[in-house]
Amino acid sequence: MTADPQTLATYAKRAEEYADVISRAGPDADLLAFMDALPPGDAPVLDWGCGPGNSAAIMVSHEIDVDATDASPEMAAVAAGLGVDVRIEPFDALDPAPRYRGIWANFALLHAPPDVVPDLVALAGRALLPGGVLHLGMKQGSGSARDPIGRYFSYWQPDDLDRMTRAAGLTPFRTRLGEGNGLDGRIEPFVIHLSRKPA
Template sequence: MTDRETIEVYNAHAADYAAMTQSEARDKQLVAFIARVPPKGAVLDLGCGPGHSAEEMARHGLTAHAMDPSPEMVRRATSRPGVIARQGSFDDLTEENLYDGIWANFSLLHAPRADMPRHLAAIFRALRDNGTFHIGLKCGTGCARDRLGRFYTYYQEDELLGLLQGAGFTILKINRGRGKGLEGSVSDWITVASHA
């Protein structure tokens, strides 16, 4: 994500976002993700926000790396026990064959649609053989800014699955739901667990 306005919203609302996402550490999908990673495996929380999920990964004995373009979010993630956090955009994921799992929970939805195939290819390269990948996005069509000014790209299920399979991923599980975001609106969402 390189959209300056979106990054500035997260910098300005970091405390509110951290409070709203605190329960993510108990998310059933995160529990399942951790279970798919080998003991002491290396994981990346891509678009980590305040680092709740990365901290939970570290608490389970994983080597938890985290990356986010917002300096304020990185500051918060760095303060969490066991989390190795750095500032960077999706294009800064250049590692190859390094991670046993990559968790991109409602972060890649801030990337332009045209960039998604490139980002998924980079994630695939960064994963070891059979590495696990989790992605969460909001459902819909087109792209728009929310009331806070954050840029979003929305996806239909078929489009997302096609992109994942086109990048080489094997689909494991699909979850769907509905929830309220930081700016108060309720959206349908989809998450997909897959492996390289």
């Protein structure tokens, strides 16, 4: 099981607040880079761990067919307010049959334990169509910990993400480091990582 009960409980209480913290009016540079890297075609994109649905709604506004999943019913309810239909399920419920031209996992898989994340990345690799793109947004660091409001996080370095995606048969092609403010009010470093399944 990849859904941490304490993390889900925090999001259940603060889903609307989280949406206010992370929502944006249009695509940021990372979402634009992901959309620009998608192979052509009509196949859907997966917003995997979509939270309040902001990214999914923006992609839909750019005429991209989006599937959205999240383990939090409360987050799914917020996303519904943006017109995003969310399947409520944990990460490991993803069907491995290749059907997506892109998977957007933006600050989502970091809620899974470090020993589980490589298997989830491999699952994503199987679910991508040839030429498909995987976006990973992760907190930068090592190990795992809970934040002051009880959420569980695993922390990653760019080399870790390179190794995991290569092991999943993907080719890394873009990495960006930055820092940002989260729901707990702390400013922390992060890594954005893109990889592609060979065509």
